Amino acid sequence: MGEQERGEIAPRTVVSYWCLNGHETRPSFAAVEQVEPPEHWDCPRCGFPAGQDAANPPAPLRNEPYKTHLAYVKERRSEEDGAALLEEALATLRDRRSGGLATMR
Template structure:
Protein backbone atom coordinates (compact mmCIF):
# COMPACT_ATOMS: atom_id res chain seq x y z
CA UNK A 1 0.00 0.00 0.00
CA UNK A 2 1.63 3.16 -1.18
CA UNK A 3 -0.74 5.45 0.67
CA UNK A 4 0.27 4.25 4.14
CA UNK A 5 -2.77 2.05 4.68
CA UNK A 6 -5.35 4.79 4.42
CA UNK A 7 -7.82 3.91 1.72
CA UNK A 8 -9.62 7.24 1.76
CA UNK A 9 -6.66 9.51 2.30
CA UNK A 10 -7.29 13.11 1.30
CA UNK A 11 -11.06 12.79 1.50
CA UNK A 12 -13.41 14.62 3.79
CA UNK A 13 -17.11 14.59 4.42
CA UNK A 14 -18.84 16.19 1.48
CA UNK A 15 -15.85 15.84 -0.83
CA UNK A 16 -16.38 14.70 -4.34
CA UNK A 17 -17.76 15.97 -7.58
CA UNK A 18 -20.75 18.14 -6.83
CA UNK A 19 -22.73 19.60 -9.65
CA UNK A 20 -26.11 21.15 -10.19
CA UNK A 21 -27.58 17.68 -10.69
CA UNK A 22 -26.57 16.53 -7.21
CA UNK A 23 -27.28 19.75 -5.30
CA UNK A 24 -30.33 20.94 -7.12
CA UNK A 25 -30.89 24.23 -8.86
CA UNK A 26 -29.43 27.38 -7.32
CA UNK A 27 -31.91 30.02 -6.22
CA UNK A 28 -32.06 33.06 -8.50
CA UNK A 29 -29.93 35.90 -7.13
CA UNK A 30 -29.68 39.64 -7.70
CA UNK A 31 -26.74 41.93 -6.87
CA UNK A 32 -27.57 45.19 -5.13
CA UNK A 33 -25.03 48.02 -4.96
CA UNK A 34 -24.58 50.06 -1.78
CA UNK A 35 -22.37 53.16 -1.27
CA UNK A 36 -21.03 54.55 2.00
CA UNK A 37 -20.04 58.13 2.91
CA UNK A 38 -16.41 57.32 1.98
CA UNK A 39 -17.47 56.35 -1.56
CA UNK A 40 -16.87 52.62 -1.18
CA UNK A 41 -19.17 50.40 -3.23
CA UNK A 42 -20.35 47.03 -1.96
CA UNK A 43 -22.49 44.69 -4.04
CA UNK A 44 -23.81 41.72 -2.02
CA UNK A 45 -26.17 39.32 -3.74
CA UNK A 46 -29.60 38.49 -2.43
CA UNK A 47 -32.15 35.84 -3.24
CA UNK A 48 -34.96 36.88 -5.57
CA UNK A 49 -38.48 36.14 -4.42
CA UNK A 50 -41.88 37.59 -3.66
CA UNK A 51 -41.31 37.78 0.09
CA UNK A 52 -37.59 38.66 -0.09
CA UNK A 53 -36.51 42.28 -0.13
CA UNK A 54 -32.99 43.72 -0.07
CA UNK A 55 -32.26 45.78 3.06
CA UNK A 56 -32.25 49.57 2.72
CA UNK A 57 -28.87 49.89 4.49
CA UNK A 58 -25.81 47.65 4.49
CA UNK A 59 -22.59 47.95 6.51
CA UNK A 60 -19.55 48.80 4.39
CA UNK A 61 -17.00 45.97 4.79
CA UNK A 62 -14.09 48.40 4.19
CA UNK A 63 -14.80 51.16 6.72
CA UNK A 64 -17.82 49.95 8.72
CA UNK A 65 -19.98 52.99 7.87
CA UNK A 66 -23.61 52.42 6.88
CA UNK A 67 -24.14 52.26 3.11
CA UNK A 68 -27.25 53.05 1.09
CA UNK A 69 -28.48 52.38 -2.42
CA UNK A 70 -28.19 56.01 -3.60
CA UNK A 71 -24.56 56.80 -4.51
CA UNK A 72 -25.24 60.56 -4.50
CA UNK A 73 -26.82 60.50 -1.04
CA UNK A 74 -25.21 57.86 1.22
CA UNK A 75 -26.36 57.63 4.86
CA UNK A 76 -24.34 59.65 7.33
CA UNK A 77 -22.02 57.79 9.72
CA UNK A 78 -23.41 56.93 13.12
CA UNK A 79 -21.93 59.07 15.88
CA UNK A 80 -20.79 56.86 18.72
CA UNK A 81 -20.96 58.26 22.22
CA UNK A 82 -17.65 58.11 24.09
CA UNK A 83 -17.27 55.58 26.86
CA UNK A 84 -18.56 56.82 30.21
CA UNK A 85 -17.40 55.56 33.55
CA UNK A 86 -19.76 54.63 36.36
CA UNK A 87 -18.79 57.84 38.12
CA UNK A 88 -19.77 59.92 35.07
CA UNK A 89 -23.25 58.36 35.07
CA UNK A 90 -23.61 58.99 38.82
CA UNK A 91 -22.58 62.62 38.37
CA UNK A 92 -25.30 63.02 35.73
CA UNK A 93 -27.94 61.89 38.23
CA UNK A 94 -26.70 63.59 41.42
CA UNK A 95 -25.47 67.05 42.35
CA UNK A 96 -22.30 67.75 44.36
CA UNK A 97 -24.43 68.47 47.44
CA UNK A 98 -26.27 65.14 47.11
CA UNK A 99 -22.93 63.34 46.82
CA UNK A 100 -21.53 65.09 49.90
CA UNK A 101 -24.65 64.22 51.92
CA UNK A 102 -24.49 60.55 50.83
CA UNK A 103 -20.78 60.38 51.67
CA UNK A 104 -21.38 61.89 55.13
CA UNK A 105 -24.20 59.40 55.74
CA UNK A 106 -22.04 56.45 54.66
CA UNK A 107 -19.12 57.60 56.84
CA UNK A 108 -21.47 58.02 59.81
CA UNK A 109 -22.76 54.44 59.34
CA UNK A 110 -19.20 53.13 59.02
CA UNK A 111 -18.03 54.85 62.19
CA UNK A 112 -21.11 53.63 64.06
CA UNK A 113 -20.43 50.00 63.01
CA UNK A 114 -16.79 50.22 64.05
CA UNK A 115 -17.74 51.77 67.36
CA UNK A 116 -15.72 54.92 66.88
CA UNK A 117 -17.75 58.01 66.23
CA UNK A 118 -15.74 60.75 64.59
CA UNK A 119 -16.26 64.23 65.80
Protein backbone atom coordinates (compact mmCIF):
# COMPACT_ATOMS: atom_id res chain seq x y z
CA MET A 1 0.00 0.00 0.00
CA GLY A 2 2.88 2.39 0.77
CA GLU A 3 4.41 1.95 -2.70
CA GLN A 4 1.09 2.79 -4.35
CA GLU A 5 0.81 6.03 -2.40
CA ARG A 6 4.44 7.14 -2.41
CA GLY A 7 5.89 5.44 -5.45
CA GLU A 8 8.66 2.86 -5.61
CA ILE A 9 11.44 2.82 -3.05
CA ALA A 10 14.77 4.13 -4.31
CA PRO A 11 17.51 1.53 -4.65
CA ARG A 12 19.58 1.31 -1.46
CA THR A 13 23.07 0.14 -0.60
CA VAL A 14 24.09 -1.06 2.87
CA VAL A 15 27.57 -0.17 4.15
CA SER A 16 29.20 -1.74 7.21
CA TYR A 17 31.17 0.41 9.65
CA TRP A 18 33.21 -0.81 12.64
CA CYS A 19 34.31 1.20 15.68
CA LEU A 20 37.27 0.62 17.99
CA ASN A 21 35.04 -1.41 20.36
CA GLY A 22 34.14 -3.85 17.57
CA HIS A 23 30.55 -2.66 17.14
CA GLU A 24 29.22 -3.01 13.60
CA THR A 25 26.80 -0.41 12.24
CA ARG A 26 25.04 -0.97 8.93
CA PRO A 27 23.31 2.20 7.70
CA SER A 28 21.72 2.19 4.27
CA PHE A 29 22.22 4.90 1.68
CA ALA A 30 20.57 5.70 -1.62
CA ALA A 31 22.40 3.91 -4.42
CA VAL A 32 23.47 6.91 -6.49
CA GLU A 33 26.42 6.51 -8.82
CA GLN A 34 27.94 9.96 -8.26
CA VAL A 35 27.80 9.85 -4.47
CA GLU A 36 30.04 7.73 -2.26
CA PRO A 37 29.00 6.80 1.29
CA PRO A 38 30.86 8.73 4.01
CA GLU A 39 34.26 7.47 5.06
CA HIS A 40 33.41 7.60 8.78
CA TRP A 41 30.17 7.09 10.71
CA ASP A 42 29.48 7.62 14.42
CA CYS A 43 28.79 4.39 16.28
CA PRO A 44 25.28 4.59 17.80
CA ARG A 45 26.28 2.29 20.68
CA CYS A 46 29.41 3.97 22.03
CA GLY A 47 29.76 7.23 20.06
CA PHE A 48 33.24 6.44 18.73
CA PRO A 49 33.98 7.07 15.06
CA ALA A 50 33.58 3.98 12.88
CA GLY A 51 35.27 3.17 9.59
CA GLN A 52 34.69 0.74 6.75
CA ASP A 53 37.83 -1.32 7.51
CA ALA A 54 37.01 -3.80 10.30
CA ALA A 55 40.69 -4.58 10.89
CA ASN A 56 41.69 -0.92 11.24
CA PRO A 57 38.92 1.20 12.83
CA PRO A 58 39.60 4.91 13.36
CA ALA A 59 40.85 6.09 16.73
CA PRO A 60 38.52 8.21 18.86
CA LEU A 61 38.92 11.95 18.61
CA ARG A 62 40.87 13.58 21.40
CA ASN A 63 38.77 16.12 23.25
CA GLU A 64 40.61 19.17 24.46
CA PRO A 65 39.67 20.21 27.99
CA TYR A 66 37.67 23.39 28.46
CA LYS A 67 39.90 26.46 28.72
CA THR A 68 38.99 29.63 30.51
CA HIS A 69 39.47 33.06 29.02
CA LEU A 70 42.44 33.55 31.34
CA ALA A 71 44.11 30.39 29.99
CA TYR A 72 43.86 31.70 26.42
CA VAL A 73 45.22 35.09 27.48
CA LYS A 74 48.16 33.42 29.23
CA GLU A 75 48.97 31.53 26.01
CA ARG A 76 49.25 34.82 24.09
CA ARG A 77 50.96 37.02 26.68
CA SER A 78 54.08 36.62 28.79
CA GLU A 79 54.18 37.37 32.53
CA GLU A 80 56.01 40.63 31.81
CA ASP A 81 53.36 41.74 29.29
CA GLY A 82 50.64 40.95 31.80
CA ALA A 83 52.36 42.91 34.56
CA ALA A 84 52.83 45.91 32.25
CA LEU A 85 49.16 45.84 31.16
CA LEU A 86 48.02 45.54 34.78
CA GLU A 87 50.18 48.47 35.85
CA GLU A 88 48.86 50.57 32.96
CA ALA A 89 45.24 49.74 33.83
CA LEU A 90 45.82 50.53 37.53
CA ALA A 91 47.46 53.85 36.66
CA THR A 92 44.48 54.78 34.47
CA LEU A 93 42.08 53.81 37.25
CA ARG A 94 44.04 55.83 39.84
CA ASP A 95 44.06 58.88 37.52
CA ARG A 96 40.31 58.60 37.01
CA ARG A 97 39.61 58.24 40.72
CA SER A 98 41.84 61.14 41.75
CA GLY A 99 40.40 63.36 39.03
CA GLY A 100 36.83 62.30 39.85
CA LEU A 101 37.14 63.18 43.56
CA ALA A 102 38.55 66.64 42.83
CA THR A 103 35.64 67.52 40.53
CA MET A 104 33.03 66.31 43.02
CA ARG A 105 34.17 68.64 45.86
